Structures are given as structure tokens and as C-alpha cells.
Amino acid sequence: MGSTGWHGRIRRLRAGEAAGAVQCVFDGMSAGSRYQRFHTGMPRLTASQRAELATVDGDRRAVLVAERRHDGGWTADGLGRLMAFGDGRAEIALEVVDAAQGRGIGRRLLGELVVAAHASGHRRLVAAVLTTNTRVLDWLRREFPGCTVDVDGPASVVDIVLRVPTILDPAALDPAA
Ligand SMILES: CC(C)(COP(=O)(O)OP(=O)(O)OC[C@H]1O[C@@H](n2cnc3c(N)ncnc32)[C@H](O)[C@@H]1OP(=O)(O)O)[C@@H](O)C(=O)NCCC(=O)NCCS
Structure with missing residues (x-):
């Protein structure tokens, strides 16, 4: 289980301010973590990759940052x-600097992300995780019982249906849905 002990905040990045956070987190990830996240060797971020990740x-595209005072x-x-x-589906991806992994940031x-996805009207989440990244796959299976996992080459695609109480589900209240 991810332990606690990380003191910081999570917030949504605004357009134009994400590039610095993208580079900072990338710089703090080892080659192994980068491979697990991007499914390929990533010795550096090109300007276009950084711009893409910071969009x-x-x-349609949201980036949440976990940040601490420094x-x-x-x-x-x-x-x-x-x-x-x-x-109605949205892909999710997570990355945490190596020095802070295992302290509950990923779980937060x-x-x-689930809250943001639901607020934006997304009802299914999809995560592409390397099939060899069994720790994360097992974690997602535990967090989302009932999710499906389909092996697609080197990646496994985790498909998560977001469940909310029927009384809170706008679709259940909208006769046109
Ligand atoms: C996966 C990752 C985002 C989790 O963030 P974290 O802050 O380390 O996670 P937490 O401390 O909240 O723990 C949540 C789960 O993450 C996984 N995890 C935690 N530390 C990990 C580490 N060093 N290596 C791999 N998985 C780890 C575990 O499954 C853990 O659940 P468990 O403790 O119940 O087994 C982070 O380890 C990371 O960036 N890994 C490399 C990139 C990656 O694999 N991304 C996922 C695919 S998009």
C-alpha cells in the first residue's frame, strides 16, 4: 500500500503554465520510470513532446499537478x-518522480482524476499500462473492481466504468440520455 507522508497539494494546471511542471517531473523520473510511463526509451523531452504533454x-485535456512547497x-x-x-471515454496517465514514489501521490x-473525469462528463476511463508493469496493473484492478484488462501487444488496456449512485447520475435524470 502506498504510505502517506507527502505533504502537498493537487491542483489543475491552467493553459500556459503546464510546460514547467511537465519538464520538472520528467527530469525527476529515472529511465525505468520513463519507460513505464511512455512505453519507449525517453532520454529527453523534445520541445514538441513537452508542448503536447502540456496542452x-x-x-478535453486536463493536467493535474501534485506539488509541494520548496x-x-x-x-x-x-x-x-x-x-x-x-x-464518453477518456485516457488517464500518471507519473511521479522517483524520489517521491510510494508515498501516496499516485493514489491521490x-x-x-476520477473526480475531474466525472465532472467533465466522462463515464469510462482507459489506461494503457505496460503488461510487464504488473504492480500498477494489480493496483488498478484493486482500485476498480470490475475493470477489464485487455492485452494489446506490449501494453495492457485497462477499461474502467465509472460508477456513481444512480440518484447522482445525470444520465439517469435526463430523459433524453
Ligand atoms: C505508478 C505511479 C504513478 C504511482 O505513483 P506513486 O505515488 O508511486 O503511488 P502510490 O504511493 O500512491 O501507490 C499507489 C500504487 O502505485 C504503485 N507504486 C508505488 N510505488 C511504485 C514504484 N516505485 N514502482 C512501481 N509502482 C509503484 C503501487 O501499485 C501502489 O499500490 P500498492 O502500494 O497498493 O501496491 C508511479 O510509481 C510512477 O510514476 N511510475 C512510473 C510511471 C508509471 O508506471 N505510470 C503508470 C502507467 S500510466
Whole structure:
């Protein structure tokens, strides 16, 4: 279980401010963590990769940052990303700097991603996780009982249906839904 002990905040990044956090978290990830996150060797981020990862676009693309106080300002320890497919599904991705892994940041980011996804009207989440990344796959299976996991080459695609109490589900209240 991820332990606690990390003191920081999670917030949604605004357009134009995400590039610094993207680079900061990338710089704090080992080659192994980068491989697990991006499924390929990533010795550095190109400007276009950084711009792509930092794109924030309303409900379609959101980036959450886990940040803590440092030197009178804030420093980013992790990111959670939500990318809408446009059909009610959204892909999620998580990355935490190696020095802060295992302290509960990923779990907090995941929880906030679920809240953000639901608020944006996404009803299914999809995560592409390397099949060899069994610790994360097992974690997602535990967090989302009933999710399906389909092996697709080197990646496994985790498909999560977000469940909310029927009385809170707008779809259940909308006769047109
Ligand atoms: C996966 C990751 C985001 C989890 O963030 P974290 O802050 O370390 O996680 P937490 O402390 O909240 O623990 C949650 C789960 O993350 C996993 N985890 C934690 N530390 C980990 C580590 N050092 N290596 C791999 N998985 C780890 C575990 O499954 C853990 O659950 P468990 O303790 O019940 O087994 C982070 O380890 C990471 O960035 N890994 C590399 C990139 C990656 O694998 N991304 C996921 C695919 S998108």
C-alpha cells in the first residue's frame, strides 16, 4: 500500500503554465520510470513532446499537478493526465518522480482524476499500462473492481466504468440520455 507522508497539494494546471511542471517531473523520473510511463526509451523531452504533454484544453485535456512547497515556491512531484476520446471515454496517465514514489501521490492523483473525469462528463476511463508493469496493473484492478484488462501487444488496456449512485447520475435524470 502506498504510505502517506507527502505533504502537498493537487491542483489543475491552467493553459500556459503546464510546460514547467511537465519538464520538472520528467527530469525527476529515472529511465525505468520513463519507460513505464511512455512505453519507449525517453532520454529527453523534445520541445514538441513537452508542448503536447502540456496542452490543456478545457474538459478535453486536463493536467493535474501534485506539488509541494520548496524554496518559497512550489515544485511538481507528479502529474495526472486526462485526455478525452470524445465518446464518453477518456485516457488517464500518471507519473511521479522517483524520489517521491510510494508515498501516496499516485493514489491521490488517481482519485482527483476520477473526480475531474466525472465532472467533465466522462463515464469510462482507459489506461494503457505496460503488461510487464504488473504492480500498477494489480493496483488498478484493486482500485476498480470490475475493470477489464485487455492485452494489446506490449501494453495492457485497462477499461474502467465509472460508477456513481444512480440518484447522482445525470444520465439517469435526463430523459433524453
Ligand atoms: C505508478 C505511479 C504513478 C504511482 O505513483 P506513486 O505515488 O508511486 O503511488 P502510490 O504511493 O500512491 O501507490 C499507489 C500504487 O502505485 C504503485 N507504486 C508505488 N510505488 C511504485 C514504484 N516505485 N514502482 C512501481 N509502482 C509503484 C503501487 O501499485 C501502489 O499500490 P500498492 O502500494 O497498493 O501496491 C508511479 O510509481 C510512477 O510514476 N511510475 C512510473 C510511471 C508509471 O508506471 N505510470 C503508470 C502507467 S500510466
